[in-house]
Amino acid sequence: DGGITQSPKYLFRKEGQNVTLSCEQNLNHDAMYWYRQDPGQGLRLIYYSQIVNDFQKGDIAEGYSVSREKKESFPLTVTSAQKNPTAFYLCASTMGRMVAANYGYTFGSGTRLTVV
Amino acid sequence: DQQVKQNSPSLSVQEGRISILNCDYTNSMFDYFLWYKKYPAEGPTFLISISSIKDKNEDGRFTVFLNKSAKHLSLHIVPSQPGDSAVYFCAASRKMYNQGGKLIFGQGTELSVKP
Numbered sequence: 001d002g003g004i005t006q007s008p009k010y011l012f013r014k015e016g017q018n019v020t021l022s023c024e025q026n027l028n029h030d031a032m033y034w035y036r037q038d039p040g041q042g043l044r045l046i047y048y049s050q051i052v053n054d055f056q057k058g059d060i061a062e063g064y065s066v067s068r069e070k071k072e073s074f075p076l077t078v079t080s081a082q083k084n085p086t087a088f089y090l091c092a093s094t095m096g097r098m099v100a101a102n103y104g105y106t107f108g109s110g111t112r113l114t115v116v
Numbered sequence: 117d118q119q120v121k122q123n124s125p126s127l128s129v130q131e132g133r134i135s136i137l138n139c140d141y142t143n144s145m146f147d148y149f150l151w152y153k154k155y156p157a158e159g160p161t162f163l164i165s166i167s168s169i170k171d172k173n174e175d176g177r178f179t180v181f182l183n184k185s186a187k188h189l190s191l192h193i194v195p196s197q198p199g200d201s202a203v204y205f206c207a208a209s210r211k212m213y214n215q216g217g218k219l220i221f222g223q224g225t226e227l228s229v230k231p
Contacts, residue, residue, distance in 0.1 A: 004159075006159075009157075033218075033219075035221075040223055041223060042221045042223040043160075043205065043221040045218060045219075045220075048218060058218075090159055090160070092159075104148075104150045104165060104209075104219060105160075105162070105219060107152075107159030107160050107161070109157075109158050109159045110157065110158065110159050
């Protein structure tokens with residue numbers, strides 16, 4: 001079955017540590033996205049990538065970094081510079097640069113990151 | 117600047133009745149609007165969408181209405197079922213290459229359908 005796999009489901013980080021969240025898709029989608037969900041703020045875009053070896057900052061990129069070395073993979077690193085990293089992180093993908101109106105994104109099941 | 121707004125954080129409805137979830141937007145350049153449903157600790161799943169050239173789209177119990185002059189869309193669920201209890205996000209997109217297919221999401225509305 002095609003889909004997006006995010007791992008781990010739960011992640012605990014100590015203050016000052018970098019952590020990397022994994023996102024893998026086997027849908028042959030070109031574009032991939034990272035969103036962050038906080039209570040009362042909806043989903044906010046962190047980074048996105050339209051093609052391999054290229055990515056752009058979203059609305060809240062500070063303290064995060066990404067790479068897109070393979071079409072299937074778009075890992076997100078939460079660095080120690082991110083002041084409030086505790087949140088639910090969602091990875092998504094879509095076929096191309098334009099969102100297909102009949103289905104939009106396919107989302108992964110998310111990673112809950114908690115700073116301890 | 118919140119381009120897509122869902123002003124009701126929560127909604128409670130009796131089973132069998134109609135649920136109406138509302139969404140407002142500010143950017144008149146949006147071409148597509150989508151609704152997603154999300155359960156706790158899961159990713160959102162696509163529900164229904166509408167193009168800006170239409171004013172209504174229907175899929176089973178779900179209907180989305182678009183009022184472009186008011187920059188307002190709504191999702192109607194009839195009849196509501198307990199399994200519909202979830203957080204609903206509306207999202208908007210500009211169908212342009214240089215937008216990267218980005219979706220702008222609202223804050224979400226938590227729907228609770230009581231038996």
